[in-house]
Amino acid sequence: MTVRLLELPRSAKRLVVVAVDLILALFSVWFAFYLRIDRAGLPHAQQGYVYLLAPLLAFPLFVRLGLYRAIFRYTGMAALASTAKAVGLYGALFFLALMLLKLDGVPRSVGLIQPILFLLLVGASRAMARFWLAGSSVVKMGHAEGRLLIYGAGAAGVQTASALGIGRQFVLLGFIDDDPAKIGRSINGVDIMGPDDVRDAVERMAVTDILLAMPSLGRARRNAIIDSLREVPVHVRTLPGMVDLASGRVTVGDIQELDVEDLLGRAPVPPDAALLARNLSGKTVLVTGAGGSIGSELCRQIILERPVRLVLVEHNEFGLYTIHRELDGLCTEHHLPVEVVPLLASVSNLGRLREICRHHRPDTVYHAAAYKHVPLVECNPSEGVLNNVFGTLNMARAAMEGGVEYFVLVSTDKAVRPTNVMGASKRLAEMVLQALAARDAASFGILDSAPADEDGALAGDSIANRTVFAMVRFGNVLGSSGSVVPLFRRQLIKGGPLTVTHEEVTRYFMTIPEAAQLVLQAGAMAHGGEVFVLDMGRPVKIVDLAKRMIQLAGLSVRDDRNPGGDVELKITGLRPGEKLYEELLIGDNPEATAHERIMKAREDFMDWSDLAPVLVEIRQAAEANDRENIVKVLCEHVHGYEPQRSEPCDTTLVPRDDMGRPIETTAAR
Structure with a gap:
């Protein structure tokens, strides 16, 4: 039913919302009378004019203030505030109209009770629609992409959690923060844990991803956190820097793979201007x-x-x-x-x-x-x-x-x-x-x-x-043309193996x-x-860099000690002219x-x-x-x-794929 409703044309969806608001307006009038005069039943005398007045005031105001342009499954605090503003204006006009009309059998207090009831009902309908319809994206996908912990319970982490709640692409299981004042507390019902609890939480809650939401953190501290997560079997991702978050909006699309600076970077020295x-x-x-x-x-x-x-x-x-x-x-x-x-x-x-x-x-x-x-x-x-x-x-x-x-x-x-x-x-x-x-x-x-x-x-x-x-x-x-990091990324996407020319190759x-x-x-x-x-x-050993990239992708290295691992490391041999050390x-x-x-x-x-x-x-x-x-x-x-002293390097001219394997061609044969 939910999927069918979402697939309706926009005009049909608006008619459904208008119909719901009309029913809520009439019900709130009936309920206001019931609360005021303690009697249920059909309107009598001039009370029928009140039932007519409520929708005639509410509908034009809601249209004018844009309440029917909102997409309910993405409704947030701003949309609820707009709803409250519209109902508040409606309530003032409704009360004023009853005061001027002086209808028989209509207590003036109904002009106060009905708008309050109407606000509660309309707000509740929007909130229910948000949670009901937003979940449909998960229904259509079949399941979420992963089970997530957010490292950082600050502003960026909270904004990210809000964006994730809308997108429903990840199941948010908790926050991680090293501030003792935050540990043990919660944000919107999501618990905050300390760094020492991460490994246990990953095993207990079947966490698949950890998102670093600390865009203003210094390079040294950031590297220390990433290093502490190397042995945890999760995929580590990150948010962009503070410049990219200046607008105050975070979306699921902002989540990135760890950059090369996160893998090997160091704190830069400010330049001499x-x-x-x-x-x-x-x-x-x-x-x-x-x-x-x-x-x-x-x-x-x-x-x-x-x-x-x-x-x-x-x-x-x-x-x-x-x-x-x-x-x-x-x-x-x-x-x-x-x-x-x-x-x-x-x-x-x-x-x-x-x-x-x-x-x-x-x-x-x-x-x-x-x-x-x-x-x-x-x-x-x-x-x-x-x-x-x-x-x-x-x-x-x-x-x-x-x-x-x-x-x-x-x-x-x-x-x-x-x-x-x-x-x-x-x-x-x-x-x-x-x-x-x-x-x-x-x-x-x-x-x-x-x-x-x-x-x-x-x-x-x-x-x-x-x-x-x-x-x-x-x-x-890092990241230049011919650099090993982009090569490893491409090989990881394909499931490996990651190719290293020699176990002892070391580079700056x-x-x-x-x-x-x-x-x-x-x-x-x-x-x-x-x-x-x-x-x-x-200097960095290339084989260690490869292992680190595999681990931070939430995967394990397949070798003699771990034959059931996810990604193999393959030693291909030094290329012509290549040194072990620079x-x-x-x-x-x-x-x-x-x-x-x-x-x-x-x-x-x-x-x-x-x-x-x-x-x-x-x-x-x-x-x-x-x-x-x-x-x-x-x-x-x-x-x-x-x-x-090596053989002629004609063989290196044979086209090769990302794994270092020769591509079969007529010339190669």
Whole structure:
């Protein structure tokens, strides 16, 4: 019956409500007479006019005040207040009408009793409709999605409980709070328990989900709570931050999976506003690789510092379109007078870079364009070298010719004692900038394939170096393209297995916003040739991260000790060029800086006169696609580079699914 009623047209539903209100109005008049004169029966004398007056007053007022536009199964306190207001106005008019009409056999007190009875009856009808009809969504679904505890008995938790009560997608079983003053009390009939009671409550009440409803909680405390729930067999979810809850409304749709920051994040250090703005505010800033994970976040933070112009250089058309559209939206939202210039260009095209720098005259360049995927660069070493090394050199030359003041290279921890071409190429790119920073002028003729002098000297005009070069080195960023966390999420959705290349693989992790913020501040501290190293915190074992994600999804790991577990962990073997451990320093003598999470490394490098012939040799090898000579040059001149002895990596080019399994294709067969 309930389902049939809900499926009626809107007009039919309104007629049902009007009919109910009409019956309640007549009944309340009869009951008022009964209470006043202690006699039941049909109206006599002029009492019949009262039965006519009640609906004639009530119906137009209820229509005018919108009582028939409400959806009863979503009725809340605001709707009940509107009902009370409408009945109150009706009561005043009803009493006034009886006073003026002075009908025989109608006591004046009926004008007071009937509106009170009518209010109680109409309010009760709305409340009953809410609880009766709201339950129909559960009937239609068959059952709720889960049995829930809310961690946090504050405002956000109460709002969430209210939203859950409307949606009926979860059965709310209790609140958790660590405030002793709240433990043992209840909110709307739902008990509040302490953190020590969670495990027992989960087992006793068959809880499936715990929702973190503490959007303003500090990162350290939040991580401690999440860590305490790791061994509890429930799915842990979260609400968005306070900015997203500013409207004061919480819906079931706001409930999210735990973000990567919740898994591995740390409390951010507030940025130095003056340091951030130093090379950005009122400047023309150019970002290469602007559509990538780091490049796009650099752009988001740069634009908030109000540069005059932000030049986006990106060779990926869709990536450039996406970040340009987003930045235009930020300018509109924050009323930022910034000119955003999207330019399709490759850092391999020196002429294009020169034209860009001549036309736009950037003050600061952030060079984030690079090939960073280790196995792909390992299989395509010539492209890796041409893009990472000579793309950096091209951008540096264009910057020097264009009078750029600051040039910041976004580097990687894989440049330290690399075991892969990607890391070695990034270290060689660092060495290029170190060598340029140490010279007052540099000559590049031979690097343009111009003839060299007989003694090997470099031909071509010298370029005076007034550009401050700096490099910022850090590890993996959470949620970037190619990051392991999104891969694990996709694998979890499919039921596993979660693929890890080696049980001992360990990585440093940092959130993309924190990394970009620190890059901007490090670049502002540069004087020339520095290699800055970001404090990445403690390294994380990838296998531990996988287990943690499985546990926080309310699942268990399937292994030899637990063969009946939900999700398997599969070890697939190290990929070409992959290291077990990453390092941030070649030496062990970092210097502190003014920022607690930025250090300065002392890294040896070659003079430009010695480095230039090396660049000529490796470019010739790269242009000839001579892998053997590329590796040979890198081994000779990049400190600590020890390429892994592995089979040719053609097999890594076979298409693979999220589980690491080869996809059957004609070419693969």
